[in-house]
Amino acid sequence: SSSGTHNEKRQARMELVTYIKNPDFQEWDGTKTRTQTIGPDGNDPEEGKPGPESTAVQLDQGSVIDDYTQIKPYAGMPKEVLLLHSSKARYRVPREILFWLTVACTLALVAVTATVIALSPRCLSWWQLSPVYQVYPRSFKDSDGDGVGDLKGIQEQLDHFEFLNIKSVWIGPVFRSPMKDFGYDVEDFQDIDPVFGSMQDFEKLLAEMHNLKMIMDFIPNHTSDKHRWFNLSRTRDPHYQDYYIWADCTEAAPRPNNWVSVFGNSSWTYDPVRGQCYLHQFLKEQPDLNLRNPRVRQEMIDILRFWLDKGVDGFRMGGVKYILEAAHLRDEPQVDQKKPPESISSEWDLHHDYTTSQLGLHDLLRDWRAEMDVFSREPGRYRLMVTESYDHQEVEKTMMYYGSSQVKEGDFPFNFHLLDLPQNTSGLWVQHLVHLWMQNMPQGKWPNWVVGNHDNPRISSGAGGLYVPVINMLLLTLPGTATTYYGEEIGMRTLHLTDTGSLDPAGRYNTSASRDPQRSPMQWSSSTNAGFNNKTDLSWLPVHPDYTSVNVEVQKEDEGSVLSQYSFLSALRQSELPLQRGWFCYIQADANVFSYLRELDGLDRAFLVVLNFGRESAVTDLSSVSEIPNQLTVLFSTNHLHHGRVLQKSAIHTDPGEGLVVRFSAPKRFNPTHPSQCYVSEKACYLRVVDILYRC
């Protein structure tokens, strides 16, 4: 065994020599001189050592191992020297600590990731993060000079949405249509009408809108009477004969029952080809589809798929309450029993027990939602479903479209209650209308607000231009998604048509019901036709005469304009968590002022909104609200001269039509002590340390 150790010693020594000889180690300092001093035999480690520390090494072969222990570590030391020292506690302990620290760190990082994921609240989808902008395609922008807006025109104006911080755009019907009801009478659901452009134009627009989401119209209730299906149905093609709702009648007495059309007069029309009457809840050129027919239902699904496949992000389901009618076709009860039955001609004359909101309607909507869910699987491509139904005072019927906690339906039904804003000018009235939705909305659902669309007069005419800015401020600071009808962002007014008759079929029976006034061309600039059409001076409806002062170009330059206010508030909403998903708490409402708070648990920053909808200046005293600091600085006012004004909370002054947004910092939140005044769709708390939201 002694010879064995001797051999090991010899071997070790040999290796040492080899390593010390290796010129690579000596290169450490870049000093080649030492390697040159090594003798040719290489047996003199003393000279090979780079540092003076190693002079203790002896040449004696027998004691070479002992000598190693005296070699101090040096930079670039080889394995043998290293091994002599590296196992010492002063190196080993830190090494092991560092190793376990690394393991612990890695595990901790994974644990943190998992915890944050588990605690994160459901994130807001695209349609919750931005207002929906409604484009009425005929009136938005005309690119080819025929006087009617088109898809290329919309594409030209995409910058406008960016300026407004808008991410979702709803484009009205652009399907092939004879235009009896301006696109709501569809001849082919899977084609674009030539007046708007081609399918290529549509696909190009969709591709150009990659930063935006496109919502389209879906019109399940009826088609045009020019639709292929209708022609096949009236000739009793076996596949299509039950696509529409037919009833026996004669040409002389074309009324199987007393039902009336939304546009007035009987909803039945005799078809000489088939010798029967067909039902139309709208124009006689818009026969109602028979959605009890499984084939029709499949056609509807196919249409949805067609557009979803193209990449459309959502649908606004138009007139959903009309899609089913009672199969028994009984007369509907009259509102005024004394009225002679033959004089019944308006939709207000009847209780629509058999033509609206029929059993089975929600099953259809759920089927469509399920179809859209199939296309929503891909992350970031949620497909939105919005329903349109005017239920007037029957708000609970509207709320049905939210679906139940078990079955999902629409993401939201349009909330039309704010259309009634002009009926009264007071803070209490506004609070009443807002509360109507907030108190009836099912728990956890997402509110939304509409003050105008292509079917209703512009809010600016009813409430007067004075209130346009404060209404925009209301929409952009309330919880939920606001819908902005084109022109609302610049305060466009309702057009007064005097000379010619109404182009809108609804106005043919009753001029005051004409929807033309709210469909006048978008006012882009002060040039001819308000910049709606740069090629010719044609426009399908006249431009509102106030376009020289009310237009995008002029208002962009003006810091205090409606447009500048809109873009500021929209940007503010996008950047502030309390406005996006925080609590909404009523603070005060009186004859003039409606005031509320937006706040988020865990976040010091909160917003106070004070809106004066009244006819007089008001001084609001909020000194009873202890959570608000005494001194407040106005972040934004509809009167831009009031930006940055410092107010006492006991005396908040607002002029009529003025709205204030106050951003303040306070340690305490309002909602824990006033749960009955506060609403939130989904509770989330903010954790400042790591800048995350968590479920709480």
Place this chain on the structure above:
Amino acid sequence: RGSCFLSQRKGKYRNMIGTKTKTSKMNHQNSVGLVSGICLIVGRMIGSGIFISPKSVLLYSGGVGPCLLIWASCGVIATLGALCYAELGTMITKSGGDYSYIMEAFGPVVAYLFSWTTVIVLKPSALAILTLSLAEYAIAPFYPGCTPPVVVTKCLAAAAIMVIVSVNCYSVKLASYVQNIFTAAKLLIIIIITVAGIVLLAQGNTENFLSAFEGPAPPVGEIGLAFYYGFWAYDGWNQLNFITEELKNPFRNLPLAIIIGIPLVAVCYVMVNVAYFTVMTTSEVLLSPAVAVTFGDKVLYPVSWIVPLFVVFSTFGSANGSCFTAGRISYVSGREGHMVKILSYISRKYFTPSPAIIFNGILGIFYLMPADINSLINYFSFAQWMFYGLTSLGLIVMRFTRKDLHRPVKVPIVLPALVVLVSIYLVLAPIIDKPEVEYLYCAIFILSGLLLYYPFVHRKVKWGRTIMRPITIYLQLLMEVVPPEKSE
């Protein structure tokens, strides 16, 4: 397929480390055959890009036909570029790839700037970006429809870096196994997508190809940008040069591996794009945040989850590979004295270049910290092309200055000239497209390397050594690392 990487990696690291066994010195020369070489090229070049963003190419090329053409032409140009590297690799058989060629052609200062930029910025930031996109893909399913909190992505990315660093420090063999498994996963998903595409084509889903070349020709500037994005997917063509010494019969196999490997990647890319277009219109591809995932949702449901999963695997593999080569570059420049020596040391126990790997990992984690690192790192991407161009220019220069060198593979001089032109374009295109002051900062940073070069490398000031010596001693003892034995 699995074994071809393993043997090559083992050989490579034996060569690099040299200290492991005496026998390794004798057999490392012939460890990589032709198939292994092709595997290496394919495995390295295919990153996550083809799964995520083929849409930039489509956006600028303006149609299905031009888009596919650009993918193919990028492949041709990448092959030509790689052939230039084949000449360099067989002419200068030193390890270190570009570094050695630049050193030979332009001298140590330029080579120093190359290693300075690569070791300090390019390699660690590549690791950071790869792990970030890995984390984003892994987390995305938990946050449908919105951006995950930054803290989650960064934590997971940091954890991934730590795992990759640990694996690479622990064992060369384990790292190669990891690399093999993830490369196989990468190829598997490419095959799945390609096969699905061929099946769909056979079923007659050809409508998107019928009008492939219709529509107006895009402007020249936009075609250029399309090429710019296309080339990114081909980055890594020069990987084989790092192992020239380990190739069996390199004079035959290096050019052959390039001529087979890179067109193979090009075919993969074109086929994957064709597969995308069978089910998606151009506007859908442009709308999709991650094209492969959309493809999976449309075609592979209910197993569509495998696509994001495999993209995560693929990114992990790329990050692992990036960590692997980073060690090598630090090692070479450390050996030349262009970086601190400790970076070139080898673990005594595990025979891995752990100091270089850990250094790369620490910098990578450091780069994860700033809020928006992606944009800043993008600015540095022009440096990468600058060095490719410089290397090819070096080839031309050496044709005149080093006529004496033996060139077993000799390419026509137009090829390097072409690569130089392409590189100049790729450096300038993004700057001209969007001139921003950040590019200037990057240039200043690269040149600031000279501030360190002059005193520490050129003058070799004494106090520099005085400071480094105790640090080196301590780190050596702490990490148990020793200098490698010189293998030449």
